[in-house]
Amino acid sequence: METPVRFSSCRGVAFEVKPHEHHFSISKPISPSSHPSASSNITTNTPFWPRPNSFQIFPSPSAPSSLLRSLSRPSSHFCDVSDQEQQEYDLEEGDPHTPVQNPKPSHPPKNNPKSRLSVILLDQGLFTVYKRLFLLCLALNITALVLAATGYFPYARANPSVFSIGNILALSVCRSEAFLRVVFWLAVTVLGRPWVPLAFKTAVTSLLQSLGGVHSGCGVSSIAWLVYALVLTLTDPFNRSTPIIAVASSILALLCLSSLAAFPLVRHLHHNVFERIHRFAGWTALALLWAFLILTLTYDPITNSYNKDVPSRLFQTQEFWFTAAITFLIILPWVTVRRVPVQISAPSGHASIIKFSGGVKPGLLGRISPSPLSEWHAFGIISDGEKEHMMLAGAVGDFTKSLVSNPPSHLWVRGVHFAGLPYLVNMYERALVVATGSGICVFLSFLLQRSRADVYLVWVAKGIEENFGKEIKGMVNGYPKEKVIVHDTAVLGRPNVAELSVMAAGKWKTEVVIVTSNPEGSRDVVNACKSAGIAAFGPIWDS
Known part of the structure; x- marks a missing residue:
């Protein structure tokens, strides 16, 4: 009887896959000394899919121990499933692809594995670019607000509504998919050249990925300026209008509601609630903003009355043009x-x-x-x-x-299709894209179309053909085999994706690594690559 092939995966337990006729089975282990690429721990000589231009990932015995950790439970079909679904699947028994031979882990399991929410809230770092942009926007606005309140910024003291509406315009721009599509296109067109320093490209990538920090920082700042405007109005007995105060207070309440709904805890646990509050509260606030403009421009504090006609100076005010721009940005995607x-x-x-x-x-x-x-x-x-x-x-x-x-x-x-982090692959000369599970979808177009960058792929998933179908499998299989690593966890168990990504980036000498996975997986890959001196980016919770 032929000896079963022995593998390891990421959870500390060895397991075996018995040879059979399945396309994803491995006939025999590959000796590190028998292949010229063994030093990289990546081999491509044994067919993974049944065609000449095929590929596979097989950890060699000389690979680092962290890459060869094994699993004690069956891995999920998708590496980007939710925490609850992952736990439910992990409790299932009897995965025919990965029979466990040694139930005792060589490394003690974590008592309190981190949830997706804890990764989002706590593991993103204290000084990420997102948070720096948030603090920068808030600091600039608070400084201007303090100067206005103390009399050192008379224009701001006389026009606090301009600053409040201006912040709303800035946060709308940062979320305008049509505007950002143009910005991303300009970034790729201007910076996607060999002579542009890599450090500058990665800085721009980090900035564009983290514009949500400007969005949230301006949102909080607009609330602060509106509170200041209300305080000035309430303390001025000669310029106090009950309708104006009522409308401004309603706008303030809606802005506060939108901000609370966007808080990470609420947004993660009740995303549909966040989306609907953000949309309908925003639309209502915009309608009230137009009412606020008309009321403030028609109000006569001397007679404490309102002119029936909107004055011609409406078109001469900054508030009008700011509000018109906000309205255009909000309506634009709905027109399409x-x-x-x-x-x-x-x-x-x-x-x-x-x-x-x-x-x-x-x-x-x-x-x-x-x-x-x-x-x-x-x-x-x-x-x-x-x-x-x-x-x-x-x-x-x-x-x-x-x-x-x-x-x-x-x-x-x-x-209007919008540009995200994957679009910035075009800015680089050589890029490694890393995907787990269905995250592969954002990168497949780079395999089907000619792009600016020389793109390499690492894909970790379970049951490629069974779960994703022959069409998706064929797209990956049609790409040059020397540029692709596919790790099917149904055959090889779950790898250390972070270390695998570092090794692949070193092997192919890529300038940047872009990963699409669950929050914890993306964080691990990005941190591992940065520790190895490789620029890396993954989606953040508010990217």
Whole structure:
């Protein structure tokens, strides 16, 4: 009888995979001395998929122990599932792909594994670029506010509403997908050249990824300026108008409600509640802002009355143009909303593929919705740039699960596709993209279309064909094998993705690593790469 092949994975328990005829089985271990690339702990000579241009990842016996840690429980189908789903799956027994041979871990398990929420709230660091931008915006506004209150900034004291509305305009710009699409395009066009210093490219990438810090900082600052404006109005008996105070107070209440709903704890645990409050409270506040402008410009403090006609000086005020710009930015994405036919297929109960007409450039993301006023979901777009594009949706929530169980014939979409972190791959000469599970979708377009960057891929997932289908598998398999590492956890167990990413970046000498995983996984990869002196970026909770 042939000796079973022995592997290890990330949880400290060895296990064995018996040889069989399955395409994902490994016939025999590869000796480090028998392959010229063994020093990198990455081999590609044994077929992983049944075609000449195939690939695999196989940790060699000389690999670091942290990479060869094994698992004591079956790994999940997707590495980016929620914490609750991960725990439920971990409690299942009898994974036929990874029979556990030694139930006793060689490393003691953590007593209190960190939840996704703790990673979001506590493990992002105290001085991230996001938080620096937040503090910078807040510090500048508080400084100006203190100077105005103490009489050293008379313009601000006379026009506090200008600063409040100006901050609302700034936060709207930072969330305008159409405006940011232009900004990202300019960044790639101007900086995506070999002579631009790498340090400058990574600084711009970090800045663009963290613009949410400006958004939140300006949001809090607008509240502070509006409070100051109300205090000045209430303490001035000759310029006090009950309707103006009532409208300003309502705007203040709505801004505070929106800010509280955006707090990480609320946003993470009740995302749909956050989204609806942010949308409808924002729209109501904008309508009241127009009322506030008209009331303040028609109010005559001498007669304590209002002129019936809006004065011509309305168009000469900063408040008007600021408010008009805010209105334009908010209305713009909704003008492009339309209901389109879709084709949805489910390669497994764990994911669905949604197809649309029209080609899309690599690195862009799109939003879809079953009901446009209630919820929107963003997904990476997969396209060859020609006739159609598609989205890969892991079934981890109510909406995404319904795509598998009850696929609709039409969905609502926004016509403007927005640029995110993956789009900035085009800024670099050589980039490593790392994905776990369905996170691969944001990078597949780079494999199907010619891009500025020389792109390399590491993908860790379970049951590639079983869970993602032949079409997704074929897209990855069609890319040059020397640029791809696929680690199927159904065969090899769960690896140390962070160390695997560092080794791959070193092997291919890439300038940057961009990862799409769950919060903890992204954090680990980014930290490991930075410790090795490699620029790395992953999605943040408010990116």
